[in-house]
Amino acid sequence: MTANAPFDRSLGSFIKRLRIHSPIADEDADAIRTLPCRVLRLRQNSQLVREGDLTDRCVVLVSGFMHRFRFSEDGRRQILSLYVPGDPVDFDHLFLPVADDGLQALRDSLLASIAHSDLRKLMRERPAVADAITRALQVDSSIFREWILNVGQRDARARIAHLLCEISARLQAQDFDFENIPLPLTQDQIADATGLSSIHVNRTLKVLNAEKWIERRGALVMLPNPDALRELAGFDARYLHLDA
Amino acid sequence: MTANAPFDRSLGSFIKRLRIHSPIADEDADAIRTLPCRVLRLRQNSQLVREGDLTDRCVVLVSGFMHRFRFSEDGRRQILSLYVPGDPVDFDHLFLPVADDGLQALRDSLLASIAHSDLRKLMRERPAVADAITRALQVDSSIFREWILNVGQRDARARIAHLLCEISARLQAQDFDFENIPLPLTQDQIADATGLSSIHVNRTLKVLNAEKWIERRGALVMLPNPDALRELAGFDARYLHLDA
DNA sequence: CGAGTTCTTGAGCATTCTCAAACCCTGTGG
DNA sequence: CCACAGGGTTTGAGAATGCTCAAGAACTCG
Known part of the structure; x- marks a missing residue:
């Protein structure tokens, strides 16, 4: 536990985020808290690149702001979503390894990155966590739909x-x-x-x-x-x- | 098996859809095929209402076309996605029981509905199927994002x-x-x-x-x-x- | 055939866009 | 400490894309 003490703060807001939508037992929360994770600092306007060892890692936003965007063929940028502290930002890559969107820091940000393998293992061992994560992704999906409505109507x-x-x-x-x-x-x-x-x-x-x-x-x-x-x-x- | 013969055709296109994104072993496919499901006929323009025994069921589109929509406060309708045969149409309700969108048939359609409990059981027993379904939902999510771009830019x-x-x-x-x-x-x-x-x-x-x-x-x-x-x-x- | 829905066309208007330029911060280097 | 660079903001003017209202035509289905 002591070895993981520095991570407590990193993934605490993530647990809080999951708990908005899903009940998480304390021991599940502890399991999340003690996930091996690396802290990552991202300067304002710099992009989260997922190559090399990052392709197999997921990222949680700890502090700051980020956004997800995509370009149209003729070079116009559409921002697709915003991330606030506690949000899992690229957990979709757990299921679709090919990244189709860009991810960029809006402000200087702190991220916690977790290996896909560790996360998958946790999800296998703790179905409640797997459910909570999937549910969080479905909430994101609902937000995307609201954005279609927003922009369209x-x-x-x-x-x-x-x-x-x-x-x-x-x-x-x-x-x-x-x-x-x-x-x-x-x-x-x-x-x-x-x-x-x-x-x-x-x-x-x-x-x-x-x-x-x-x-x-x-x-x-x-x-x-x-x-x-x-x-x-x-x-x-x-x-x-x-x-x- | 014979009892399920009529379902073979119903869920066959669903399996084909899942196989677009995910490898599905034949025995997993068989397990899907033999899921207990009810066939549901939906007339053009009629809505899929999820109440009573339907709240705890998911639906796959077998033939026809459907769409998902949402209204803005001032009554403007935004269509959020289209469904073609083989598509899981409301599997998000597996994770978020509160429906925030409407689902309506664009043409006379045939649906196969599966109980949440049966589906959850299958997903628990066959992680490859669970993965495939989650992946399909993530693809939907990517499509939503492209629609934001489409409408926005x-x-x-x-x-x-x-x-x-x-x-x-x-x-x-x-x-x-x-x-x-x-x-x-x-x-x-x-x-x-x-x-x-x-x-x-x-x-x-x-x-x-x-x-x-x-x-x-x-x-x-x-x-x-x-x-x-x-x-x-x-x-x-x-x-x-x-x-x- | 008639009712209802969908499609088509016209006319005028509104929201939103593009281009262009100026302004205002804030940080940096001379 | 000032000048300047650079990003972000503000304003103006004119144009365009797309909207609303309105009405008629065409298709579909019972």
Whole structure:
């Protein structure tokens, strides 16, 4: 146990994340905590490359922010998801080794990486953990679907508002402050996440600010009235499956 | 075995689907084939309701077409995915019992439903099957991500072309004819799948037809030059993971 | 044949885009 | 300590893609 003491903090938030959706017995949690893992530091804007010894490892975000993206043939970037501390970021590679998306740090980030083999062994020995991980992946899937809806059906204001609501709700679920978001995204990135141009994002943020839906103080975004914002966004947290 | 003979055909296409992504030993395939399942007939446009005894059952599409959708707060429908024969349509409910999407038949369809308990038992006893199913769900996830990209970054022509390419590729993978698609979608549905208005879909289809990218004969859409269409769509089949 | 659904077309409009340029921070080196 | 570089933000102006409303045509099915 002592040898693993430094990891306690690393995978603690991961356990918390799993427990949002799944019951995890304390001994299962301990088994997760004592997984051999390597801490990895990623500078802002640098990419998580999965080659060599990394291809056979999964990564949990410990602190910071990351995002997943994909390019269209003509070079336009679409951000596909955001990761907050505690999130498993590339556990899909446990099942599909071919990476089709890029993964990049939005801020300086700390990651914990675990060997596929260790994780698979744990999942084999502890079905509850296997279930919890699969369930977490299914929640991600539900979030992807909501993003299709967001980008496909909502106008610029609602789209951006929805993104803010999601970030806020997911941070809240991990017990972070959720009314004062140190927005990890540049306007360019918000644009790529919502399928808008960065100029239009800029103008829309201005409107949202002027109309008091949000309150900007530099890079900090505050949500003075979360309920109103959710209403504007058409945000229904059900798809995040934060209950259970 | 004889008692299960009628099911052979029902779950045969499901096995074929799993084998696209995963190696399945013959005895595992047999175990799937002999799963107790109920055949379910669904008329065009009718919804698959998961209540009562259906909440604890999963469904495989045997013949026909289905789609998954979600509504925005203000009542706009977004189609989130299409299902072709062989596809598991609601296996996510194995892990997240709360259904957040609707499931509806696009054409008269035949479904095979399997009890969660039987499926879980099979997955417990045969890890290769469990893996294959999880992998299939991860492929779905990758498709959702591609739809975010499609709706977020491509213009109307490319968006619709991309949808056609995907349907064609997925049908081909299941050994259906893929150059003459009896398009299961109305223009309204194409609109809801691509985040466009049905009027714009109509006009864009007209252009695609006039410019020989596609060839329409009533409800039949032919792809006379799939490669050119893929080029137009920026379609790269990698995200479908059709290789093993 | 008639009812309902789907498709088609027109016209005007709105949201959002692109291009271009200026501005503002923040960190760095002279 | 100032100048400058570079990323990010802001604003303007004009254009375009795609939307809504409206109505008629065509197809499908009982």
